[in-house]
Structures are given as structure tokens and as C-alpha cells.
Ligand SMILES: CSC[C@H]1O[C@@H](n2cnc3c(O)ncnc32)[C@H](O)[C@@H]1O
């Protein structure tokens with residue numbers, strides 16, 4: 001039988017995200033291998049699939065795994081190293097000097113493993129990453145059994161990873177070739193930002209991305225200073241300059257997109273771009289608040305990202321959802337702005353669509369991969385529960401996540417990590433790097 005299930009996950013509530021706004025009660029998700037084969041009433045599922053292994057989640061809501069649409073995973077090792085600075089001082093006075101001294105394949109592998117553990121604990125099953133030594137990051141994500149999209153980074157200045165734009169691109173493409181065909185690892189081209197990458201490499205990124213059919217992942221319009229400096233240096237706003245160079249398109253993921261005027265929003269909508277909204281990072285670095293409601297009204301696809309742990313300082317999509325909802329309400333003075341279903345859609349399907357992966361992940365739909373997250377509402381602080389989707393955004397935290405599956409494989413069970421690398425080893429690695437930063 002083509003739809004025979006080998007696994008049933010039955011839950012008090014299932015929020016499939018697609019179709020939008022639906023909450024199913026006492027249903028099951030039937031899996032065969034890595035894929036979802038059906039979503040059906042619990043009793044019918046047991047009748048139809050008597051041989052399937054059953055996971056029973058009687059007080060839980062089952063949702064698609066979160067898609068973290070923007071991260072620098074390895075920066076988990078720099079959590080809290082430079083608080084209370086605005087973006088450019090944070091980068092120039094603190095972060096870039098530390099990266100210049102310390103980033104290496106070992107740093108990226110260890111940091112990404114620590115981040116993957118944290119992300120899986122909070123129900124994040126896919127991470128869109130941008131960092132040096134993406135080969136080492138891919139190894140760590142693969143080891144953790146997570147889905148990840150690695151950026152082939154480009155930046156004008158030399159770092160321990162590469163010497164110039166040509167070198168960054170050559171190395172990035174070699175990493176892509178090495179991981180091509182891997183079931184859980186994908187690639188983007190990731191020029192750091194308009195203010196750190198000059199016209200020639202940006203134009204090469206545009207043509208290369210079209211040629212090899214990968215997304216473009218770039219920080220853009222993060223601060224007012226970035227926009228003002230672009231006007232002074234190039235005579236146009238950053239997005240207009242990128243448009244001149246051919247970057248915006250349906251494969252374009254603009255990260256932050258805080259300082260947008262009507263022409264910028266038109267441009268993003270016109271080209272079918274996506275935005276990675278990172279509300280916590282934007283608040284912490286005092287960058288501002290992205291006009292998410294206006295973007296959504298114009299049909300721009302928006303996903304949510306944590307950014308790195310040095311500007312957040314958590315890799316936690318529950319916090320991002322809550323901050324996104326509250327920030328939208330306070331900036332528009334409209335209590336109806338960004339309701340919970342919209343925020344959950346951004347954190348799952350929005351990210352999947354931005355990455356060109358909406359056919360595989362981001363919703364609990366037959367045919368898609370079984371990347372799933374179960375959240376328990378059986379504690380006093382989660383009771384009573386009138387609406388589980390409201391609870392996910394306004395009440396729950398990652399501590400309420402009990403089970404996480406990536407491609408049908410359990411990665412977290414009853415809140416316990418199933419990672420091959422144990423927590424004691426991760427704590428040891430974090431301590432080793434912390435000591436190195438001090439010297
Ligand atoms: C080229 S690897 C990524 C590069 O980006 C830096 N970074 C981290 N967070 C941000 C941010 O919010 N805006 C701009 N740049 C950021 C990170 O430290 C790496 O150097």
C-alpha cells in the first residue's frame with residue numbers, strides 16, 4: 001500500500017499551518033520513513049495503521065519544525081561577549097576583532113554544534129546560516145541531524161577564512177560542490193551586506209545565483225546609518241543599488257530590512273523578495289523595528305530569524321515570535337497587528353518559502369518531510385488554554401518543547417537531547433573557547 005505508515009504521532013492539537021488558520025483536535029500525523037503520508041482523526045489513524053509505532057502526546061500541540069531564517073550559528077561561542085552597543089560599534093570594536101583572532105574550522109564546528117543543540121531544544125529544525133568556514137558548519141549541522149542552509153559568504157576584507165571576494169566565492173563554491181546532493185544540507189550565496197561588498201562581487205553573486213539556482217542571503221537596510229551612507233557614497237539607497245546590480249528576485253532574502261521607505265517596499269514586492277525579520281537583534285542593537293505589517297500587506301514573504309547569539313543572545317524562535325507580535329503592535333499602535341497565526345506562519349512556512357523549500361518543509365501536509373515540534377501545555381503556567389496558537393506565541397517557551405523530529409527521526413524526546421555529542425562535552429567546548437577569548 002503506497003500510504004502505509006510506520007509511525008503515528010497523535011496529539012491533542014495539530015496546527016498544520018497549511019491550510020492557514022486551522023487547528024485540528026485529537027488527530028494524528030502518519031509518517032512513512034522521512035515523510036508525512038496523512039493527517040487524520042486519531043481513531044481512524046489507529047484503525048488504518050495498526051502496525052505503526054505510536055507516539056502519544058495527549059496534552060501537546062504539534063506544529064511544523066521552526067525555520068530559523070537568519071543565523072550565525074557559530075557565534076553561540078560569543079554569547080554575551082559585547083552587549084549594549086549599536087551595530088557598527090558592535091561589529092568594528094568588538095566582534096570583527098575577535099573573529100579576526102579566533103575564527104577557524106574548529107571554532108565554527110564547536111560553535112555550530114552548541115547552536116544546533118540549542119536550536120533543536122527549542123523546536124528549530126532548519127537553520128539558514130551565514131558564517132565563515134561553512135564546511136565546518138555543515139559538518140556540525142549534519143552531525144546534529146539538523147536541516148541547514150549554509151551561506152557561501154562574501155565580504156571585501158580579508159579574514160582568517162579568505163583573502164578577497166574571489167577567494168570567498170571560490171571557497172564557498174567548493175564547499176557547495178562537496179555537499180551537493182546531501183538530503184539535509186543546502187546552500188545560498190551570502191554577500192555580507194551592501195556596505196561591506198563592492199559592486200563587482202555583488203554583480204557576480206547576482207549572475208552566479210541565477211546560474212546555479214540558489215537563494216541570495218544578505219543583511220540589508222539594518223540601520224539608518226547604512227541607508228544614509230549608501231546615499232552619500234552611491235547616490236542611491238542600498239536596495240536600489242542592489243537592484244541596479246541585479247540582485248533582488250524571488251530568490252532574494254533581505255535580512256533585517258528595518259529602514260524601508262515606500263520605494264524600498266515597492267521594490268521588494270515587485271521582485272517577489274523575502275525578508276528575514278529578526279526582532280530581538282533589531283531591538284538589542286537599537287537598530288529599529290522592521291515595517292512587517294506593511295511588508296505583509298504588500299505581499300512580501302516574511303520569515304523570522306534569531307541572528308547570532310552575540311546580538312540576541314538566544315537562538316529561540318519562541319522569543320522571536322513573541323517579540324515580532326509585540327513589536328508590530330507597539331509600532332503600529334494596532335492591537336490587531338500580527339495575530340498569532342500569522343506569526344506562527346512566518347516562523348515556519350514563511351522561512352521555508354524564502355529558502356525555496358516550501359514544497360518540502362514548513363507545514364504538516366502529506367508529501368512533506370516530517371520536521372515536527374511538540375509543545376506540552378500540561379503545566380500550571382500554561383493553563384488554562386483557550387487557543388493553542390495564541391499560547392505558542394504569547395505563553396509558551398522553548399522549555400515546553402518535548403519532542404522534535406527531523407525527517408521523521410527523533411532529535412529530542414521528553415525534553416532530552418538525543419544528540420550524539422553529550423551536554424557535558426558541549427559545556428567543555430564552550431569553556432575551552434571562553435578561556436581562549438580571555439587570552
Ligand atoms: C560574513 S560572515 C557573517 C558576518 O556577519 C556578522 N554579523 C553578525 N550579526 C550581524 C548583523 O546583525 N549585522 C551585520 N553583520 C552581522 C558576523 O559577526 C560575521 O562577521
Ligand SMILES: [Zn+2]
Nearest residue numbers: 072219307308
Ligand atoms: Zn546577521
